[in-house]
Amino acid sequence: MANDKKFVEAITSMEEDFAQWYTDVVKKAELVDYSSVKGCMVIKPAGYAIWENIQKELDTRFKATGVENVYMPMFIPESLLQVEKDHVEGFAPEVAWVTHGGLEPLQERMCVRPTSETLFCDFYAKDIHSHRDLPRLYNQWCSVVRWEKTTRPFLRSREFLWQEGHTAHATAQEAEERTIQMLNLYADFCEEVLAMPVVRGKKTDKEKFAGAESTYTIEALMHDGKALQSGTSHNFGDGFAKAFGIQYADKENKLQYVHQTSWGMTTRLIGAIIMVHGDNSGLVLPPKIAPTQVMIIPIQQKKEGVLEKSYALKDELFNAGFRVKVDDTDKSPGWKFSEAEMRGIPVRVEIGPKDIEANQCVVVRRDTREKTVVSLEQLETKVREILDTMQKELLERARDHREAHTYQALNYDEFKETLETKPGFVKAMWCGEEACENQIKEDTSATSRCMPFSQETIASKCVCCGKDAKKLVYWGKAY
Amino acid sequence: MANDKKFVEAITSMEEDFAQWYTDVVKKAELVDYSSVKGCMVIKPAGYAIWENIQKELDTRFKATGVENVYMPMFIPESLLQVEKDHVEGFAPEVAWVTHGGLEPLQERMCVRPTSETLFCDFYAKDIHSHRDLPRLYNQWCSVVRWEKTTRPFLRSREFLWQEGHTAHATAQEAEERTIQMLNLYADFCEEVLAMPVVRGKKTDKEKFAGAESTYTIEALMHDGKALQSGTSHNFGDGFAKAFGIQYADKENKLQYVHQTSWGMTTRLIGAIIMVHGDNSGLVLPPKIAPTQVMIIPIQQKKEGVLEKSYALKDELFNAGFRVKVDDTDKSPGWKFSEAEMRGIPVRVEIGPKDIEANQCVVVRRDTREKTVVSLEQLETKVREILDTMQKELLERARDHREAHTYQALNYDEFKETLETKPGFVKAMWCGEEACENQIKEDTSATSRCMPFSQETIASKCVCCGKDAKKLVYWGKAY
Incomplete structure (x- = not known):
C-alpha cells in the first residue's frame, strides 16, 4: 500500500521526537491550524467536534448535579481585578489589556478575562441576599486569555476554550463537598469517557490557584512520561466573599459570608487525548468521544452497487446509534485508510464488489489494527463489540502505562x-x-x-x- | 390573590411605557442583570437557557445543511482588519483595542473581534488550494464586541453572543444560493420555533453589511410597532477573496477566486421573543423554546401526599418528553403563580389535596389564562394539546398583529x-x-x-x- 506509507511517513515517530510527533498529529489530523494571531489557534472542524462532544458530556453531568449555565462579560475593569490581592498578583502579569473603545481611550483599562472569579464575585455581591438564594451553582462556557510567552496547540495558548464553574454556599463544609464533588466528576469523566486514568489529589500551597484556600487536581500521565494537569477544583473559603462583601442573611437573620468554589476544564483535554492514546499512525480517539466512530470505505467504488451498499450500511449503523460516515471522495482506498487512521477513527469498514458478493465486509480496529471479516448481518453487533472493547482496553492500556511509569x-x-x-x-x-x-x-x-x-x-x-x-x-x- | 397583584404591579404596563416595560420584564423574569462592565450584561440562568435552546435548534439545522463548527481567535491584528476597505470603515470606529499583553506593549495593536470575516479570510487563504477543498461551510458560536454608545439588554450591548457562518464556494451562483438558503433557514426557525413571523427581503445598498455585495435580512415587528432586524445573510461575491488572495485551482488547474458568504443570529433574538409575545404579566415563551414548559405548583404542599403527587406528575410529564419542574419552594401559591407567569412558562399545573381527592388538577395556559380542570389520566394529552395550540396561536396572533400594523x-x-x-x-x-x-x-x-x-x-x-x-x-x- 504505497499511498498508505507515503501518508504515514509524513509524521515523525514519537520515539524519535515526541514534541514533533505531537505537532505533526495535530496538523495532519486537521485538529488545529496556526493563525496570524501569535499564540492563538484556529480550531478546525475535526478538533472542534471533539470539544463539542466533551462539552455535551460534561454539561450533562454538571446539570445532573444542579448546575446552571450563565454568561458573564469578557472584560474585567482593572479595579475589579485588584480586589483580591493574591488573585491579582497571580494573573496581572499575564493578561491582555484593552485601553481604547472605538476612537477614544477608556477611563479605566480592562483586561480580557483570564478567569472570571472577580466577575462572579461582583455579581454575587449584588445578587445574593438570603439563605434562600444559596447555593448558587453557576457555570459558563467561554474562552479566556492568558498572555503566555511560549505556546503549543491545545496545551498552552494565549486564548483557549474552557468551562468555569463558580459556586457560592452557606457553609464551609458545603463548599468543600462541592469542590471534591466536581473533582470526582472530572476524574470520572476522564476515565469513563476519555479512557484516561488520573491521579486525584490536592495541590501543595505553592502550586495552588491564586486566591484559593485549597486546590484539588487530577493529573494524567502522557505517553512520554510527562504529567498533564487535566482539571482543577478550588475551594476559596470565604476569602473572596470578604474581599467582595458577599453576604447573606441566615435563618436567624444574621449576616454571614458565603463560601465559594470554582472549577475548570479546558481544550487542553484534547492535547491529553492525543498524548495518551495516539501512536505513530496518528490520533487514536476513544469511541465515546470520537466525532466519527465508524468510517466506511468503499473499494472500487465506481463498480455498480458499491457506493449504494456503503450508504445502506451507513444508514443501518446510523439507525443503530453510531456516528458513521462514508468516505466517497475520489482518493484511493489506501489513502483513505491512512486518513481514517490519522484522524483516529475507531473503526473502519472496507467494502468492495467481492465482499458484497460474499455478503461480508472487512472491519479494522484503529488501535490494534485487528482485521476481521464480518458477515453483513453481524456488522452492527461486531461494531458495537469493537467500540466497547476498544473503549475499555484504551483505559487499561493507559493505566498499565502509568503504573509501569x-x-x-x-x-x-x-x-x-x-x-x-x-x-x-x-x-x-x-x-x-x-x-x-x-x-x-x-x-x-x-x-x-x-x-x-x-x-x-x-x-x-x-x-x-x-x-x-x-x-x-x-x-x-x-x- | 393579593400576592399575585403585588408581584405584577411591580412591572410597568406596556401601554404606559413600552421601554420601561421591556426593562422590567428583563429584570423580573431574571433574564439579565447589569454588570460592573459598562454596556455589558450578565446573562442569568433563565436567559441563558433560552439561548441554549436557540443554539441547539439552530445548530442542528445548520449541520443538516453540511455546516461544520470551528473556532477562530478572538483578536484581529489591526493590519488584518484593514485589508478590506469597506469592512474596516464600517467597523473600526466601534471596536475595542488591546494594546498591552502582560506587562509589555504590543508591537501591533489588535481589536477584539466585532465579526470575523477577516479571520476566516486569512485562514481560507492558507487553507483552500483546490476545487476539492470547496465548498467550505464553517460556523462558530462565540461572543463579539462592538463599542456602542447607548446599550439595552439583548438589543444592543457592547458584548453579545452569536453565531457567525462563513462559507467559501467555487462559483458566484453557489454563494448566492447559500446566502438565500441560510436566510430562509433563519426565517423558518423564527416562524416554526420562536412563533415570530418575519418579512424576508434584501437590504438596500445603504443598509447592507460593510464589505458585502448584497445583504439579505429578516425583519420582525415588535409589539410597539418598531421593527427588529432578526438575522442577516451576506453575499460577498469575490471581494474579500481578491483582497485576501483566496484562490483555488479549478478542474482545468486554473486559479480562480472563491465566492463567500456570511450569516449571523444573536442573543438579540431573546429581545425579540420578549417584545413579540410578552404581556403585562411578563414574559410569554413559545413552548418550543421555553426552558421549562410546565411548572407544577402544589397547593397546601405541607398536607400529606401533595408534594409526592406533584413529583409523580413531574416524572410522568418528564417521561412523556416535556420540560417540567415542580415549584416546591416555601413561597405562597399566589406568589408562585405570578412568578411562573412572569417567567413566561407556557403551562402551569395546580394540584392540592382536593384535586388529588377528585383525581384531577387545574391547568392554566400562560398566554390566554385559560383554566381547565383536567383528570389526571388526561393530563399528558391535555398538556401536549395546549403546548401545540399555544405554539400555533402565538404565531397567528403575532402575524395578525403585524398585518394590522x-x-x-x-x-x-x-x-x-x-x-x-x-x-x-x-x-x-x-x-x-x-x-x-x-x-x-x-x-x-x-x-x-x-x-x-x-x-x-x-x-x-x-x-x-x-x-x-x-x-x-x-x-x-x-x-
Whole structure:
C-alpha cells in the first residue's frame, strides 16, 4: 500500500521526537491550524467536534448535579481585578489589556478575562441576599486569555476554550463537598469517557490557584512520561466573599459570608487525548468521544452497487446509534485508510464488489489494527463489540502505562536519578515545606503534581531535606 | 390573590411605557442583570437557557445543511482588519483595542473581534488550494464586541453572543444560493420555533453589511410597532477573496477566486421573543423554546401526599418528553403563580389535596389564562394539546398583529403621517436612490427595512421624490 506509507511517513515517530510527533498529529489530523494571531489557534472542524462532544458530556453531568449555565462579560475593569490581592498578583502579569473603545481611550483599562472569579464575585455581591438564594451553582462556557510567552496547540495558548464553574454556599463544609464533588466528576469523566486514568489529589500551597484556600487536581500521565494537569477544583473559603462583601442573611437573620468554589476544564483535554492514546499512525480517539466512530470505505467504488451498499450500511449503523460516515471522495482506498487512521477513527469498514458478493465486509480496529471479516448481518453487533472493547482496553492500556511509569524514591539520590532517567511519576515523601519543592525544582525541574487522596507512608522522612515527612507526593515533569 | 397583584404591579404596563416595560420584564423574569462592565450584561440562568435552546435548534439545522463548527481567535491584528476597505470603515470606529499583553506593549495593536470575516479570510487563504477543498461551510458560536454608545439588554450591548457562518464556494451562483438558503433557514426557525413571523427581503445598498455585495435580512415587528432586524445573510461575491488572495485551482488547474458568504443570529433574538409575545404579566415563551414548559405548583404542599403527587406528575410529564419542574419552594401559591407567569412558562399545573381527592388538577395556559380542570389520566394529552395550540396561536396572533400594523403609503404626505401616527411597517415604492432614503430618515427617523422577496407594485412613482419607482420597500422605525 504505497499511498498508505507515503501518508504515514509524513509524521515523525514519537520515539524519535515526541514534541514533533505531537505537532505533526495535530496538523495532519486537521485538529488545529496556526493563525496570524501569535499564540492563538484556529480550531478546525475535526478538533472542534471533539470539544463539542466533551462539552455535551460534561454539561450533562454538571446539570445532573444542579448546575446552571450563565454568561458573564469578557472584560474585567482593572479595579475589579485588584480586589483580591493574591488573585491579582497571580494573573496581572499575564493578561491582555484593552485601553481604547472605538476612537477614544477608556477611563479605566480592562483586561480580557483570564478567569472570571472577580466577575462572579461582583455579581454575587449584588445578587445574593438570603439563605434562600444559596447555593448558587453557576457555570459558563467561554474562552479566556492568558498572555503566555511560549505556546503549543491545545496545551498552552494565549486564548483557549474552557468551562468555569463558580459556586457560592452557606457553609464551609458545603463548599468543600462541592469542590471534591466536581473533582470526582472530572476524574470520572476522564476515565469513563476519555479512557484516561488520573491521579486525584490536592495541590501543595505553592502550586495552588491564586486566591484559593485549597486546590484539588487530577493529573494524567502522557505517553512520554510527562504529567498533564487535566482539571482543577478550588475551594476559596470565604476569602473572596470578604474581599467582595458577599453576604447573606441566615435563618436567624444574621449576616454571614458565603463560601465559594470554582472549577475548570479546558481544550487542553484534547492535547491529553492525543498524548495518551495516539501512536505513530496518528490520533487514536476513544469511541465515546470520537466525532466519527465508524468510517466506511468503499473499494472500487465506481463498480455498480458499491457506493449504494456503503450508504445502506451507513444508514443501518446510523439507525443503530453510531456516528458513521462514508468516505466517497475520489482518493484511493489506501489513502483513505491512512486518513481514517490519522484522524483516529475507531473503526473502519472496507467494502468492495467481492465482499458484497460474499455478503461480508472487512472491519479494522484503529488501535490494534485487528482485521476481521464480518458477515453483513453481524456488522452492527461486531461494531458495537469493537467500540466497547476498544473503549475499555484504551483505559487499561493507559493505566498499565502509568503504573509501569510510576516509581518511588526513598532518598534524594534515588529521587534525582529516577527523575533524570525514567520519565514518569515519582512517589516520594515530603516534609510540607516550600523550600524543598523549590530545591527539587531547581535540581530536577520536576514539580509536586499532587498529594494523592490515597496516601501511603513509604518512608518516614522527607526525600529532600530528611525532616519528618508529612505527605506522600506525586512528583514529575509536567506540560 | 393579593400576592399575585403585588408581584405584577411591580412591572410597568406596556401601554404606559413600552421601554420601561421591556426593562422590567428583563429584570423580573431574571433574564439579565447589569454588570460592573459598562454596556455589558450578565446573562442569568433563565436567559441563558433560552439561548441554549436557540443554539441547539439552530445548530442542528445548520449541520443538516453540511455546516461544520470551528473556532477562530478572538483578536484581529489591526493590519488584518484593514485589508478590506469597506469592512474596516464600517467597523473600526466601534471596536475595542488591546494594546498591552502582560506587562509589555504590543508591537501591533489588535481589536477584539466585532465579526470575523477577516479571520476566516486569512485562514481560507492558507487553507483552500483546490476545487476539492470547496465548498467550505464553517460556523462558530462565540461572543463579539462592538463599542456602542447607548446599550439595552439583548438589543444592543457592547458584548453579545452569536453565531457567525462563513462559507467559501467555487462559483458566484453557489454563494448566492447559500446566502438565500441560510436566510430562509433563519426565517423558518423564527416562524416554526420562536412563533415570530418575519418579512424576508434584501437590504438596500445603504443598509447592507460593510464589505458585502448584497445583504439579505429578516425583519420582525415588535409589539410597539418598531421593527427588529432578526438575522442577516451576506453575499460577498469575490471581494474579500481578491483582497485576501483566496484562490483555488479549478478542474482545468486554473486559479480562480472563491465566492463567500456570511450569516449571523444573536442573543438579540431573546429581545425579540420578549417584545413579540410578552404581556403585562411578563414574559410569554413559545413552548418550543421555553426552558421549562410546565411548572407544577402544589397547593397546601405541607398536607400529606401533595408534594409526592406533584413529583409523580413531574416524572410522568418528564417521561412523556416535556420540560417540567415542580415549584416546591416555601413561597405562597399566589406568589408562585405570578412568578411562573412572569417567567413566561407556557403551562402551569395546580394540584392540592382536593384535586388529588377528585383525581384531577387545574391547568392554566400562560398566554390566554385559560383554566381547565383536567383528570389526571388526561393530563399528558391535555398538556401536549395546549403546548401545540399555544405554539400555533402565538404565531397567528403575532402575524395578525403585524398585518394590522402594516400600512401602505402612495404619496409622501400619507407616508410621513402614517409613520408619525401609526407605529408599524409602511410599504411604499422607492426609486432606488440613497438620497431618498436619507431624506426619509431625516423627515421621519424611519429607515428602509428591506425590499421584500414578494414584490408588489402599489404605485409607479417613488413615494419620496416622485421619480420612477424601482422597488417596493418596507419602511419603519427600528431597534
